[in-house]
Amino acid sequence: TLTRHLSSTTAPRDVRRLAVFGAGSMGSGIAQVAATGGIKVTMADVREDALERGMEGIKKSLARVAKKQSPDDIDGFVQRVLANIETTTNGEQAVADVDLVIEAVIEHLPLKQELFARLDKAARPDTIFASNTSSLLVQDIAQSVSPERRALFGGLHFFNPAVMMKLVEVVRTPQTNDEAYNLLLHFVDQIGKVGVKAKDVPGFIVNRLLVPYKLEAVRMLERGDASAEDIDIAMKLGAGYPMGPFELFDYVGNDVTEFVSQAWVPYADKGLLPKELVKPVPMLTKMVAEGKLGRKSGAGFYDYS
Numbered sequence: 342t343l344t345r346h347l348s349s350t351t352a353p354r355d356v357r358r359l360a361v362f363g364a365g366s367m368g369s370g371i372a373q374v375a376a377t378g379g380i381k382v383t384m385a386d387v388r389e390d391a392l393e394r395g396m397e398g399i400k401k402s403l404a405r406v407a408k409k410q411s412p413d414d415i416d417g418f419v420q421r422v423l424a425n426i427e428t429t430t431n432g433e434q435a436v437a438d439v440d441l442v443i444e445a446v447i448e449h450l451p452l453k454q455e456l457f458a459r460l461d462k463a464a465r466p467d468t469i470f471a472s473n474t475s476s477l478l479v480q481d482i483a484q485s486v487s488p489e490r491r492a493l494f495g496g497l498h499f500f501n502p503a504v505m506m507k508l509v510e511v512v513r514t515p516q517t518n519d520e521a522y523n524l525l526l527h528f529v530d531q532i533g534k535v536g537v538k539a540k541d542v543p544g545f546i547v548n549r550l551l552v553p554y555k556l557e558a559v560r561m562l563e564r565g566d567a568s569a570e571d572i573d574i575a576m577k578l579g580a581g582y583p584m585g586p587f588e589l590f591d592y593v594g595n596d597v598t599e600f601v602s603q604a605w606v607p608y609a610d611k612g613l614l615p616k617e618l619v620k621p622v623p624m625l626t627k628m629v630a631e632g633k634l635g636r637k638s639g640a641g642f643y644d645y646s
């Protein structure tokens with residue numbers, strides 16, 4: 342798969358040291374995957390308790406993976422991976438000597454821009470920067486760094502749960518240079534995932550198709566065409582999806598999907614997306630307002646209490 346991806350003949354260097362920003366489900370999942378692949382990872386977050394929660398999640402997930410991959414030595418497997426992960430609240434320190442930075446903090450453009458502007462000054466000149474954004478354009482985030490760094494800036498979009506989902510969308514902005522892009526593609530190979538090349542357009546590939554599909558499912562439910570259960574069964578058994586749209590809503594968090602569609606409104610205004618695609622879906626808006634966010638809140642389209 343490596344040769345399929347590469348657009349130049351020089352082999353990219355391996356990523357040996359990585360900094361991940363954000364210890365939430367995506368950040369900690371990415372840190373776990375990279376550490377499992379033998380990369381030294383520093384996971385950074387502004388909050389110590391977030392780092393602790395992130396590490397707890399990694400330990401639990403590693404134990405599940407170890408049961409399958411290393412059933413005779415579960416503890417040894419977990420310890421070997423954990424030895425590759427450090428945590429810190431000091432962002433500058435985290436990036437001081439890394440090959441790659443992956444940002445997975447909340448989906449707030451000014452926050453991401455401010456973070457990268459700071460890291461730009463603290464990182465080596467050759468460090469590659471990547472965002473795991475799912476709702477924003479990578480080039481908008483990269484506005485805050487120097488033009489030199491902008492050439493080394495791309496997107497690495499992982500999917501939830503990052504440990505299980507094989508895909509990473511490797512996003513190239515109009516400024517990303519070949520060397521940086523090839524390193525990002527190579528990194529995805531290095532950690533055992535499958536990369537696809539994606540342009541820097543709203544939703545890249547997966548969410549550009551998946552979010553409209555999920556919103557259409559709610560519109561179908563609103564119209565009373567079928568029940569949530571039957572729509573889920575239909576898409577699992579009739580289209581081979583691992584989860585139906587409502588199971589997926591509840592798994593990802595209804596607020597997350599709602600947030601993505603809202604974040605897309607400015608892109609629709611600019612003509613980058615069809616306007617009808619981002620029209621509000623009243624049932625979803627109401628559920629989010631009522632705190633019915635899915636599994637994490639105990640109720641969503643289904644009840645988990």
Ligand code: CAA
Nearest residue numbers: 402405406500501502504505548551583584593597598601
């Ligand atoms: N860490 C380690 N192992 C994990 C894990 C984790 N976080 N999560 C699941 N697993 C393992 C389990 O241990 C289990 O292994 P065994 O069966 O060998 O014990 C295996 O994965 C399967 O898990 P489950 O039996 O619990 O459930 P499953 O078979 O349904 O698989 C799934 C779970 C991989 C999440 C699968 O249901 C799936 O692929 N779902 C779709 C996910 C998806 O589409 N994600 C993209 C979301 S993006 C989006 O939705 C856009 C948006 O709105 C913003």
